[in-house]
Amino acid sequence: MIVMKNVYKKYPNGVVAANGINIEIKRGEFVYVVGPSGAGKSTFIKMMYREEASTTGDIIINGINLATLRNKHIPYLRRQIGVVFQDFKLLPKLNVYENVAFALEVIEESPEEIREKVNDVLALVGLTQKARMFPNELSGGEQQRVSIARSIVNVPKVVIADEPTGNLDPETSWEIMRIFEQINARGTTIVMATHNREIVNTIRHRVIAVDGGLITRDEYGGEYGYEG
Numbered sequence: 001m002i003v004m005k006n007v008y009k010k011y012p013n014g015v016v017a018a019n020g021i022n023i024e025i026k027r028g029e030f031v032y033v034v035g036p037s038g039a040g041k042s043t044f045i046k047m048m049y050r051e052e053a054s055t056t057g058d059i060i061i062n063g064i065n066l067a068t069l070r071n072k073h074i075p076y077l078r079r080q081i082g083v084v085f086q087d088f089k090l091l092p093k094l095n096v097y098e099n100v101a102f103a104l105e106v107i108e109e110s111p112e113e114i115r116e117k118v119n120d121v122l123a124l125v126g127l128t129q130k131a132r133m134f135p136n137e138l139s140g141g142e143q144q145r146v147s148i149a150r151s152i153v154n155v156p157k158v159v160i161a162d163e164p165t166g167n168l169d170p171e172t173s174w175e176i177m178r179i180f181e182q183i184n185a186r187g188t189t190i191v192m193a194t195h196n197r198e199i200v201n202t203i204r205h206r207v208i209a210v211d212g213g214l215i216t217r218d219e220y221g222g223e224y225g226y227e228g
């Protein structure tokens with residue numbers, strides 16, 4: 001489902017952020033990506049949704065080879081992958097419902113389909129009552145719920161999350177994790193970069209540790225194993 005073969009990434013400034021990564025992530029897995037700041041975690045996951053292209057090596061997502069993917073087909077890839085960010089990235093002028101619906105409208109779904117799908121995901125993240133509110137009227141945890149709803153409304157096979165609890169207090173972080181657990185229980189693959197030791201060591205999943213652009217550890221049910 002996600003395969004990387006000898007993936008190497010050098011940024012234009014000369015920094016090598018991936019230095020020969022080989023990995024296979026199967027459908028339905030939940031994977032944490034951990035490692036010190038600057039280790040290459042974001043680069044690793046940005047390459048999965050083609051925010052960054054690899055310099056050399058193959059990346060295959062759901063059978064799509066990103067090395068040969070033409071730019072005009074990137075939207076097709078993105079529809080198969082939901083992405084959740086630390087800073088939510090909601091559209092401030094759209095309300096909760098519209099932020100989630102937007103992901104569907106751009107691919108020309110019918111109004112009935114949009115309504116049903118958006119209402120379903122808002123119920124899943126517990127925001128039915130706040131559908132008409134705007135991002136600046138919501139707490140950080142609620143904003144992250146909207147962004148998770150947006151990421152899954154297309155029913156992607158993979159959800160990639162880059163530090164999704166990084167801006168949230170501990171209690172809210174656990175609530176957000178419960179939602180990711182639910183999404184994973186429905187069969188969606190989750191790849192999550194995180195600095196949250198408590199979470200990694202409590203809700204056990206596969207742990208991929210990255211350092212210096214290399215995978216230094218890959219264990220099912222592994223420990224966080226880093227300071228900070």
Ligand SMILES: Nc1ncnc2c1ncn2[C@@H]1O[C@H](COP(=O)(O)OP(=O)(O)OP(=O)(O)O)[C@@H](O)[C@H]1O
Nearest residue numbers: 011012013015017036037038039040041042043044
């Ligand atoms: N767009 C870019 N241009 C140049 N260098 C970059 C770029 N993005 C990241 N880097 C460099 O690549 C290396 C890996 O960065 P990356 O953001 O992948 O690390 P990270 O493990 O996600 O770090 P953090 O935990 O601090 O978010 C760092 O040395 C960083 O400075």
